Amino acid sequence: MTVEKITDVRSLDHATAFDQLLIPVDLSGSKGENRATETCRIDADNDLAAIKSWLSVKGDNPKTYQAYQKELERFLLWAVIERGKAFSSLNTDDCQAYISFIKQLQPDNSRWVSSTPTNKAHGRWKPFQYRASKKSKDTTSVLSVRSVNYANTVISSCMDWLVNQNYLKYNSFSGIAASKSASSGMQVNQRLFTRQHIQLMLDYADSLIDSTAPDYYAQLRVLFILKFAFNTGLRLHELVAATYGDIEALDDTEGDQYFLRVVGKNSKLRKTSLPTAFIAxxxxxxxxxxxxxxIEQVFDDTPLINSLRKKAEPKLSPAALHKILSDFFKRWHVYLMAAEQPDNRLINKVKQASAHWLRHSYGSFLANDCQIPLAYxxxxxxxxSISTTSIYLNADDKKRQQAVSAAFVMSTLVQDS
Incomplete structure (x- = not known):
């Protein structure tokens, strides 16, 4: 491995990608203080090779791989530049200091933060990029509490794995608590549409379809995408990956039952139900x-969500699908704002909505409206885990509110008598 003394992020302009990262020999981790004494189970004699080994077993999803690599790259650079230590020499105090560092990182820290997108190959690259959020009133910190906790989780997971491979003696992040925030943002069980809202959404999408308009096929596709997303609860990348060959029909005495084979997170294969109404x-x-x-005669590799551009790839990218739905929500928001009697609660939801809201709406609809068992x-x-699914179930909250309301009704009746 080529080595070079690193004293500043600026010296890494052309050597910041993991495949090119230059680490001084004395900070490479070949003799790290936290290196295990047992025989190592991976082919890694330095920290960079060890981290790459962990990434290789997490790399089935390119988006996940890129996110994990970014967190480890930041941490490794910080350890070398700010702490003057190898990754495998960091102790718990060092790791706690890193969490404090990213929590307090300010947009004007030009050594670590860029305010504009930069390409690693073109220089002026920084590990962190600050983008002011229109939804957040906090303009003083680069990372949100959620992002800080994500970094904690990713790095700790890497260290855990390296301990199990006998590369590290212990996980220095073990015991570092997640950061807490009194966030005023919507909870997961609020980032969704009710069944009534979904119907209003579909009605609006249907009203945009005009067979004489140039965007006729585009609007047809928007309505289909909305139905597809709500009827299956698929993630964005799962929606664009779905093909007709993934549809599976099971025959029985009650007729065909349809499923869709889906490759989800961590390359886990599952079969999700396709409602009969959605097959129609x-x-x-x-x-x-x-x-x-x-549909049984369609070529297997034909995507369910088609591209309208003849020269483009037959499948949409997740980014393209995200833009289609974002544009729809913006248009629906404008429409709702112009109503004679605007529904402010729905308007506020649509303003913040994203494609993932349709997945949350699906889960809530099954749990609360249909009383489908959480295991299903x-x-x-x-x-x-079923604990993740339970966030959609608000039956207990409703019962609690009804009980409290009923108590006040009874109190009023006693006073009146």
Whole structure:
């Protein structure tokens, strides 16, 4: 490995990618103070190689790989530049100091923070980028509490794995508590639309469809995407990856039952249900496009969400789908604002909505409106734990509110008598 003395982030302009990162020999971790004495189970004689080994077992999803690499890259650079230590020499105090560092990192810290997107290959790159959020009133910190906790989780997970591989003796992040925040943002069970809101959304999307308009097929697709997302609860990348070949039909005495094979997080395969009504929507959508409704005759690699550009890839990218839905929510927001009797609660929701809200709406609809068992919903959504799924269940909150309200009604009756 090529080595070079690192004294400043600026010296890393052309050597910041993990494949090119230059670490001084004395800080490479080959003789780290936290190196395990047992035989190492991975082929790594320095910290950079060890981190790459961990990334390699987490790299099935390119987006996840990139996010993990960014966190480890930041931490490794901080250890070398700010602490003057190898990754494998850091103790708990060092790791706590890193968490404090990223919590307090200010936008004007030109040594570590860039206010504009920069390309690593072109110089002037910084490990952190500050982008002011229109939704947040906090303009003093670079990272949100959620981002700080994410960094804590990722680095700790890496260290845990390296301990298990006999590369490290102990996880220096073990015991460092997650940061707390009195956030005024919406909770997960608020970042969703009710069944009534979903119907209003679909009605509006349907009203935009005009067979004589240039964007006729685009608006047809928007309505189909909204139905697809709400009827399955798929994540953004799962929606764009879905093909007709992933549809599976099971025959029984009650007729066909349809499922969709989905590769979710950590390359985990699951089968999510396709409601009979949505199968009818697929057929109707194909007819509107001038195609045969016989979905069993469609080529297996044909994406369910089609591209409208002949020269483009047949599948949309997650970013393209995100933009389609974001543009729709913006348009719906303008429409709601112009209503004679605006629904301010719905307007506020639509203003903040994203594609993931449709997934939350699906989970809430099944849990609260349909009383579907949480274990079923967990499997449909591809959650690893039922505790994750339980965030959609607000039945206990409703019962609590009803009980309190009833208590005040009874109190009023006693006073009146």
């Amino acid at each position: 929507d697929i057929r109707s959508y194909r007819i509107a496009l001038g195609l045969s409704p016989a 919903i967990r499997d449909e959504l591809g959650h690893a």
